[in-house]
Amino acid sequence: MFFITTEIKIQYLMNVLFIFLLGAAVAACSGESKANHDSNQDNPTALELNNELLEGFDPGKHIPQGLTPTYSDRTRISVEVENFTQGGEAVLIGYFGENRYRAAAAPIDENGRFVFEQDEPFREGIYVVALPNNQGFQISLAERQMDFSLKTQNRRLVESLEVSNSLENELMAAVAQYENTNRSQIDSVNRIMDNLEEGTEEYKEEETARLRLAAERRAVINSLTHYYPDALYASFKVAGQNPEVRRDLVLEDGSPNTRKQAYHFRNEFWDSVDFSDERLLNTPVIINMLKRYMDELVPQNADSINKYSNLLVDQVLDHPTYFQFFANWITNNFDSKNTTIMDPQAIFVNMIQNYFTYERAFWSDSANIYGLQQRAKEMEKSLVGQPAPDVRANDPEGNPHSIYELDADYIIVYMYNPTCEHCMKETPQLVEWYREWKNKGVEVFAIVVDTDRKEWTDYIRKTNMEWINVFDPTNRAIYGKYYVDITPELYVINPERKIIGKNLKTFQIETIINRDIQKRSES
DSSP states (O other), rough: OSSOOOOHHHHHHHHHOOOOOSGGGOOOOOOSSOOOTTTTTSSSSEEEEEEETTTTTGGGGGSSOOOOOOOSSSSSEEEEETTTOOOEEEEEEEEEETEEEEEEEEETTTTTTTEEESOOOOOOEEEEEOOSOOOOOOOOOOOTOEEEEEEETTTTTTTOOOOEEEEHHHHHHHHHHHHHHHHHHHHHHHHHHHSSSSHHHHHHHHHHHHHHHHHHHHHHHHHHHHOTOOOOHHHHHHHHHOOOOOTOOOOOOOBHHHHHHHHHHTTTTTTOOOOTGGGGGGHHHOOOOOIIIIIISSOOSSSHHHHHHHHHHTTTSHHHHHHHHHHHHHHHHTTTTTTTSSHHHHHHHHHHHHHTTTTTTTSHHHHHHHHHHHHHHHTTTTTTTBOOOOOOOETTTOEEEEGGGGGSSEEEEEEEEETTTTHHHHHHHHHHHHHHHHHHHEEEEEEEOOOHHHHHHHHHHTTOOSSEEETTOOTTTTTSSSSSSSEEEEEOOOTTTTTOOOOOOOOHHHHHHHHHHHHHHHH
């Protein structure tokens, strides 16, 4: 949308090529919990694994030792893919947030060889080497050098990868190959369990074996930043680890307390991310985590989204690049055009008033900030939970009407335009609903916008709108009171004259009213 306006957009999005051919094959938000490491430990194998399943297990045996970074004045990545004879073009694809961009390209010779090279170093991050037959594999570009070689086999790109002269990619290849073995072992255990009766001793033994294999993989990943604390790949893998599920949280009958488990999982979700490492924004891990956190782990209502958005953004106020990225993404992701939650304006108001300020929004100019603040101010009085603003305007006969003068328990504020296509569909449905509900303590207060008197009165007759209809040709009656993004706009006001619903369709009104009636009866 309109927020990312600074150098980041120029640096990362210039010549962007969106690449979709690899899909899930190159996704990389893996693993489980936060690394438990201490670079001052004398014995690197004596990591605090805190898991009885790992007794006697040494994660260091599965991590290459003694790798050292190398440096070079040139930028050159030589690749050989054995048995790849079809030629074509290889593409080096970089990441920033949700965007993938074409960082370099090279022709592939008849022996499957190609070279990515350029005058300047590539930006530090995770990249994909994409082949023209929809195959690809990830590499890590960091350690201030870009002169190394890769060798692999067609159709076995990850399993056969050999690396020369790159700590980052030797580490990546070793861990990927360990993970392949570990995953194969877990798959084997799963096949055995499929043929066993749940609850038997044999089943429990295999289940313990599966848990042990998963714990071992977790320990290997978590120890990466102990052995190689400056490696981007180590930071990348550890960041993607999921928190461990709190298996000790159980109900009285011994079954898992899934509600508490979900709460702790959500609150510990970002613990493994090193926000001092800005290179992670040039990998898929941060955006994958952000989408999962905001769209899946956080309850999809405005109050919860605001709560957890603030908890996340407040963590990175001292990390400007993350702060800018998170604030922009959350605000745009929950724009009313991109979400189906009931009150997206509440999220916009929260983000703008807390983070898009003159003091904090360093990436934006004062005119843009002023415009955003004004827009948030227009929205803030008509958020769900706020006292409903009163509106006073005249009906077709010139008689004044006011929302607060109505005696009905529940008031539907309906804003529409006679030429609006969606209004033409919604109005007849609301007319039918009103005929059923008008004797049940409900009234409709309909406000027409952006029209003229004749068009308005013709529309009333045509649609048989028998409720209260008002019109203010200047729109001043509703300005700064009820925010209208697009028409039709429908609000529900309860007996306490608070807004309990907005951005609704007619079929949702009954649910909102009944929910409020139940809530009030319980209080």
